[in-house]
Amino acid sequence: MGTESLNSPGYDIPPEMQSQVAITTLDKIYNWSRKNSLWPMMFGLACCAIEMIGTAASRFDFSRFGMEVMRPSPRQADLMIVSGTVTKKMIPQIVRLYNQMPEPRYVIAMGACASGGGPFKEGYTVVAGVDKFIPVDVYIPGCPPTPQALLHGFITLMKKIETQSLRSVPWYQKTPGEPIPIPILGPDLMDPRKFDLIKQVCSQREEQRNTEPEGESTHE
Numbered sequence: 407m408g409t410e411s412l413n414s415p416g417y418d419i420p421p422e423m424q425s426q427v428a429i430t431t432l433d434k435i436y437n438w439s440r441k442n443s444l445w446p447m448m449f450g451l452a453c454c455a456i457e458m459i460g461t462a463a464s465r466f467d468f469s470r471f472g473m474e475v476m477r478p479s480p481r482q483a484d485l486m487i488v489s490g491t492v493t494k495k496m497i498p499q500i501v502r503l504y505n506q507m508p509e510p511r512y513v514i515a516m517g518a519c520a521s522g523g524g525p526f527k528e529g530y531t532v533v534a535g536v537d538k539f540i541p542v543d544v545y546i547p548g549c550p551p552t553p554q555a556l557l558h559g560f561i562t563l564m565k566k567i568e569t570q571s572l573r574s575v576p577w578y579q580k581t582p583g584e585p586i587p588i589p590i591l592g593p594d595l596m597d598p599r600k601f602d603l604i605k606q607v608c609s610q611r612e613e614q615r616n617t618e619p620e621g622e623s624t625h626e
């Protein structure tokens with residue numbers, strides 16, 4: 407990559423020095439280095455993961471973007487590619503992995519399943535989109551998305567990183583962000599963030615049952 411793309415407009419660098427010298431802002435160089443060294447976490451959930459593996463292999467080869475180091479540990483990864491169907495059984499593990507990733511961290515929802523449930527939407531075992539639990543930066547449509555679509559998703563994420571500023575990124579704020587509560591798998595999946603609402607609805611129903619004349623209770 408040449409230094410031209412790093413240069414901030416407004417600074418005149420003599421033509422003979424343009425390939426060696428760049429005058430830029432801290433934001434620009436910080437974002438430039440981060441976007442060109444994203445390390446994805448090595449995990450896959452379903453058929454979309456095969457396309458992700460194909461994208462890593464020689465024909466498409468995402469190491470061209472500085473991403474060849476797929477990390478088996480979330481503590482060394484800054485990109486989570488949710489590649490496949492997110493089941494209710496799996497989402498507690500996904501949230502735990504997300505919490506274990508250090509900031510800055512990004513999430514790509516790869517394919518219809520990860521983005522919104524896909525062909526299994528409303529299925530009793532499936533979460534209708536991973537964004538119900540963790541924040542998603544880029545959604546990639548398709549069932550499955552092709553490697554080209556995944557590469558386009560990476561480029562879209564890089565463009566998003568380019569727009570971030572050290573002054574406003576969440577990981578440099580005075581109060582650090584709270585980890586996301588791990589969903590609880592019971593008879594059904596519960597999001598601990600919604601406990602107050604769940605309690606309220608349950609007590610309303612209980613009250614309703616108690617005030618109904620005997621024999622007229624409705625089963626919900």
Ligand code: SF4
Nearest residue numbers: 453454517519549550
């Ligand atoms: S989006 Fe399609 S290809 Fe991807 S995991 Fe779901 S069913 Fe499989």
